Amino acid sequence: MNENLMAFFAPEADPELQALPKCNLHTHLEGSIRPETLWNLAQAQEIELGIPVEAVRPALEVTGEERSLMDYLDKISFTYQVLKNAEAQRRVAFEAAEDAARDGVIYFELRGGPTTHTSPTLSVEAVIENWLQGLRQAEATHGIVCRLIICALRWDSPAVTERLAHSAVNFKNEGVVGFDLAGGEIAGDLVKYAETFRIVREGGLGITCHAGEVAGPENVRYAVEELHATRIGHGVQSLSSPEVLSLLREQEILLEICPTSNIHTQAVNRIVNHPVRLFYDQDIPISIADDDPVTSRTRVSKELTLLQQQFDFDRQQLRHIQQLGLEAAFLQETSVRQTLREKIDAWFPTVMTG
Numbered sequence: 522m523n524e525n526l527m528a529f530f531a532p533e534a535d536p537e538l539q540a541l542p543k544c545n546l547h548t549h550l551e552g553s554i555r556p557e558t559l560w561n562l563a564q565a566q567e568i569e570l571g572i573p574v575e576a577v578r579p580a581l582e583v584t585g586e587e588r589s590l591m592d593y594l595d596k597i598s599f600t601y602q603v604l605k606n607a608e609a610q611r612r613v614a615f616e617a618a619e620d621a622a623r624d625g626v627i628y629f630e631l632r633g634g635p636t637t638h639t640s641p642t643l644s645v646e647a648v649i650e651n652w653l654q655g656l657r658q659a660e661a662t663h664g665i666v667c668r669l670i671i672c673a674l675r676w677d678s679p680a681v682t683e684r685l686a687h688s689a690v691n692f693k694n695e696g697v698v699g700f701d702l703a704g705g706e707i708a709g710d711l712v713k714y715a716e717t718f719r720i721v722r723e724g725g726l727g728i729t730c731h732a733g734e735v736a737g738p739e740n741v742r743y744a745v746e747e748l749h750a751t752r753i754g755h756g757v758q759s760l761s762s763p764e765v766l767s768l769l770r771e772q773e774i775l776l777e778i779c780p781t782s783n784i785h786t787q788a789v790n791r792i793v794n795h796p797v798r799l800f801y802d803q804d805i806p807i808s809i810a811d812d813d814p815v816t817s818r819t820r821v822s823k824e825l826t827l828l829q830q831q832f833d834f835d836r837q838q839l840r841h842i843q844q845l846g847l848e849a850a851f852l853q854e855t856s857v858r859q860t861l862r863e864k865i866d867a868w869f870p871t872v873m874t875g
């Protein structure tokens with residue numbers, strides 16, 4: 522099945538779905554860097570990328586030539602070399618939000634793993650502050666509402682993730698709204714992060730967790746029952762457990778679904794087998810996101826167009842998914858949420874289809 526793993530791309534966006542006011546709850550900063558920006562940042566910092574300018578785009582984006590999950594992940598980690606820099610950190614956060622705004626996203630939760638981007642002169646706190654400055658600039662420029670989720674990474678020790686949790690909580694009233702655990706998932710690996718998530722919960726941040734992406738539904742159950750996650754990153758493997766599906770439905774746990782990414786990371790082997798329609802029809806809350814929009818050459822509007830074409834979602838349902846996303850957003854201000862709610866409710870397709 523690996524031969525065409527990466528030769529899948531979301532369709533061009535339906536202009537109506539681009540105009541739909543959208544909530545994007547799951548985008549990684551490290552998978553959002555424009556190729557031209559990466560080149561400029563390398564030039565400005567005198568970093569030798571080892572490739573000519575024309576090779577930067579295929580180094581960052583899926584081309585269809587990739588042969589393994591490692592090839593995909595290498596595209597994301599290729600960006601790390603230019604990101605240990607304050608100006609770069611502000612710029613990539615700003616541009617990620619700018620690109621989301623241009624796609625019609627009105628509420629954006631960007632996430633990133635600060636521990637990868639520290640240096641002797643840039644602490645975890647400095648990285649977070651730089652990202653927040655970039656997001657505030659995007660809010661001022663584009664009118665998009667932006668919040669930040671801090672990602673702990675599974676290759677960091679619990680001692681590191683617990684310190685990170687305290688740092689994230691310190692930014693609670695500055696724009697950090699949630700905490701996540703990302704990185705290569707293994708069945709049963711969440712146990713060692715219980716203390717990390719206890720700190721986050723007591724600190725009052727929202728909790729999401731990459732779980733049930735490639736490992737089984739037990740990780741989803743643990744994230745909900747023991748880590749008190751109210752949202753799950755991906756969770757597509759929940760499909761194999763009726764008990765976990767019931768848990769998600771009864772506790773109204775939202776799955777942050779990223780269909781194209783799920784193909785590129787082999788979480789789902791073919792798009793026709795993606796469970797997004799089954800989740801929706803079983804009243805499990807879902808949102809649709811782009812995960813690594815540059816790496817996977819997608820945007821939320823393209824993912825929604827994919828749902829429309831492949832799974833017969835109609836436009837009212839695609840709007841409903843934005844409403845579900847907003848209700849599960851980690852945004853704290855009630856008045857801001859109400860303004861966003863009114864924008865989504867006011868949208869009406871000019872052409873009724875489906």
Ligand SMILES: [Zn+2]
Binds near residue numbers: 547703812
């Ligand atoms: Zn993700």
